Amino acid sequence: MFIDIFIVIARYRGRFLGILTVITLISLGIALLWPKTYMSTAKYVQYDSSVSGSLGGLISSFTNLPSGGEKVNTEQSTIILRSRTMLDTVIEEFDLASVYEKEIQEELRLKLEENTIIEEIREAGIGFNPIVSVSVSVLDRDPQRAKEMVEFYLEELDDRMVEINQRNAQRILTAYEARYQQNLTDLETATQELVDFQKTYGILEPQTQTAALIGNAAQVKAQMTALDVEIGVAQSLLSASSGEVTELLERKRQLEKTYNSLIVDPVNATRSPDEVFTDATLDVFPALEDMPTLAAEYLRLFREATVQQEIYKVLLPQYEQQKMMVMESNSGLELIDQPNLPTYKEKPKRAFIVIAGFFFGLFAAFFSVSFADFIRKGKKGEQSEAYQKYQELMSVFQKS
Known part of the structure; x- marks a missing residue:
């Protein structure tokens, strides 16, 4: 079996080597001409960096009342990064319609999603574990733009998280303020009634x-x-x-x-x-x-x-602390790795392209010489039945 294969290759070695060489050279040319793509990456974690956090915990332990307000957590931060609003903001900021040469907004979003890599690093263990850190990467032909896009992602994320945290804290402050003002009125009324009595x-x-x-x-x-x-x-x-x-x-x-x-x-x-x-x-x-x-x-x-x-x-300490929470609202994001300016391409992987082209050339060359040998044998009558089916197939295509 293997000897037959080598005999066929040897018989048509010129064709075999020609096809293999041409396809390999084409893959090499593609690898060399393929535009370079660079990747910039940043990594962040989230902490509770509120200045009054310890005070809030102490007060809450005595009063059993909520303080601060619901804050955006790390899970939710990744949702914000992947949101349509975030994508549209990045597209508009960097005029990606001209960069990607697309006019339809949905296509621009899909292209940006392809070039944006958000990776969640979770705690080791079995089951659903909390996120430890998040890395944000952007692929672009311009290394400087890739770096600036990552920076913009993080700045916009921080602003949106601060806005949401502040809005949640303000909502609780409004409730505390209303109850506090009511308490002042009730206290003044009760005190005056006691004094009058x-x-x-x-x-x-x-x-x-x-x-x-x-x-x-x-x-x-x-x-x-x-x-x-x-x-x-x-x-x-x-x-x-x-x-x-x-x-x-x-x-x-x-x-x-x-x-x-x-x-x-x-x-x-x-x-x-x-x-x-x-x-x-x-x-x-x-x-x-x-x-x-x-x-x-x-x-x-x-x-x-x-x-x-x-x-x-x-109410008074809770009310005062909640006002501090509103003023101190922040995202809690801390960068572990700053966005880097890439100096080496991320894509294309030229070696992989050339190797893939070489193996495809082997397959194409072998198929070509095997088919040529099949035709030769058919004309000699060595594979008359198969060759006749081939001729019938070709005649059908010619008639159609």
Whole structure:
């Protein structure tokens, strides 16, 4: 079998070598004339480079409230790089319609996608692993333009990520600001209501004031009881119209007035129970029978003011930190490798072209000499059946 092949090649060696030489020379010419293409590459990673990031984490650990806003991650950055908007921006920036000699926008995008290589480097392991870094490469006939296109890709990516991050942070800031302003209004209202209540009823410490009122009432009641004993003794020894009995009865009337004022009417509980309470002092402390209702109302107002104050303590640092987040919005991109100015071509691979041309020449030359030998044998009648089918096929083509 192999000897037959070599015999055929030897018989038609001139044709074989001619075809092989011509095709190899053509492939060499193609390799030499093929325009050179250069590739510039840059690589980046993404960090959380927010200045207030540590502060935000500390505040969030205490408040359990979101801060900062949703940020564009590395996965999403590759989506932005491959987006139609990004492609159109690059095409317009570098006038690629004249570079690629195409007018249809869809064809320009396809050509740019072919010349743009975005490679994601992921953590080693099984399954879907996060991206560690991303490399961006651009192929172009002009090495300087390739470098500038990579730089533009990264600058545009950074701007778009900052814009999205800032918009997300601003959205959260708006929510915080609205709640913060509402809290200021509620806090001012609650504080004013508590102050007005205290001015009206004098409630400052319900528990302490109630104890003081009860103590004063008990002292007055004890004095009234002792005075009743004195009045009984005096009436048994003196006439009812005597001055001493009259004085004791007046003292009893004053003590009853004082006691009733403590129980029913507002009085100044800080005064001694022996003092007579005037109208000017009747609006400082409430009566004992009103204390449960007033104490409940005071505690409600005090609780509302306290709640609003605690809300203020939570919202204020979050609100201030969110304003910092908006001002500090950034992409978090850090370049590992700067875009390089290529000095050696990426394409064409001339050696591969010549080798491929050589092997194709071998195949074409062998096919040619094999076919020539087939015709020779057919004419001699050595392959009459196959040669007849060949002649029939050729006659069919000639008739058509």
